[in-house]
Amino acid sequence: MIFLRYILLPIVPIYYLVTWLRNILYDFGIKKSVSYNFPVICVGNLSVGGTGKTPMIEYLINLLKDDYLVATLSRGYKRKTEGFQLANIDATAESIGDEPYQFYNKFKNDILVAVDANRNNGIKQLQLIDKQPDVILLDDAFQHRKVKAGFNILLTTYNNPYFKDIVLPTGNLREPRSGAKRANIIIVTKCPKDLSEAEKNSILKQVDPETNQHVFFSSISYSNSVISSEATKAVEDLEDFTLVTGIANASPLVHFLGDKGLKFEHLNFKDHHDFSKQDIIELNKRALIVTTEKDFMRLKQYESLKDKLFYLPINVVINDEVRINKLIKDFLKIKL
The missing domain is CATH 3.40.50 (Rossmann fold)
Known part of the structure; x- marks a missing residue:
């Protein structure tokens, strides 16, 4: 598999150009993004593979569910249904996907869980239900630019950070590294629990965040x-x-x-x-x-x-929870 990826190296510039051009078209409004007048928070990544999106969505649910009616919206990867689905007592991993079913199984009394490959349609359908959510969490939608989320959280792993990677098919990036500029928050996930301040500063320099961006570090805590x-x-x-x-x-x-x-x-x-x-x-x-x-x-x-x-079970532990929680809640106060 690794050998095949290197054979496909000549395709990398083509993939880079196509995804870069797509982003330019959205950045300049030639391709249209829909924004919303209520809070939409996107959790995603630049790379394929696991960066910890599911635990991060659960972190946000736990942070917000006591004060707001939260809805999660995912595409429902590998589900055996189509279109918009709102989870209910008959939901299964096959009907809505394993990760949304995990959200529903854990938080069914507190939140709404929906799936739709068309995120704009999913948001529209959530707005039509009797009890509309106060905030929608978009799971794995950083590249879904038809929706312009009000707040973007970008995840990248400690062992395979996006700033040391290249685009598909040889690398793991879905789009060029410059896409990270759309994020409000960048979280380096799956860090060692004893990550030193010196190494954090080294990573921070490589991330090179914009003045409006905030960088955090998180680790996994196993039960x-x-x-x-x-x-x-x-x-x-x-x-x-x-x-x-x-x-x-x-x-x-x-x-x-x-x-x-x-x-x-x-x-x-x-x-x-x-x-x-x-x-x-x-x-x-x-x-x-x-x-x-x-x-x-x-x-x-x-x-x-x-x-x-x-x-x-696992949980996410973020290095400065007070600050990240304030950033997220301040965004909600502005939008609501």
Whole structure:
């Protein structure tokens, strides 16, 4: 795969030019973006792969849900439905996608969860319901420039920052690095918990933010317990289990469990893996399965796995929560 990417290096300038030109057309108003007179917050990235968008959306939900009616709007990647869908008690990972279903499963009594590949139509439909949301969180919509979000949060990982990358197909960027200028906040995610001030300053220089941009650093905090549909186990009590992951980058999770001295087999599937009947047959042979919360949303439908399937919750820890929370809430005060 890596070799193929280098073979495709001559295509990089073409991809760069096409995406750069697309952005120019939007920047100069030749292609139209729709803006809204209420708060729309976009969480996204420049690269393909996992930068931590789902935990960041959940961070925002927890920050805002007590004071505002929050709606999340995603495209519903790999769902088996089309058009606008508003999650209800009949929702599944197949009907709205695994990440939106995770939002609904955790916050169904507090927020609205919707999916639509056409974000403008999704926003329009949310405005038509009886109880309209006060704020809409757009999940993975940084490149969806038909919507002009009022506030953009751009995520980039510590190990693979956008400023050291190039565009597809050889690199991982969906658009040129200059796209980062559209962000209000840039968060370097999945940082080591002991990241020094000197290294933060070095990264900050490489980000080279605009005067109106704010840069933060975040890390992943894993729970001390794993959770099933009916039970909880302490991580330190896990023995000879199978770790099942279908995410973009499972390395941090593998390292966390390995550092605990735990022994486990790792079945590593591609991101948003659609588990087949054969996959489930194989998983049924395992005595104990630990997975991510996103994968749990797709696997918990199988009754045969019910007693052996657990997920490990995670949270985002941001280096200066007071400041980032104030920036977000100040934006809402202006728009509402």
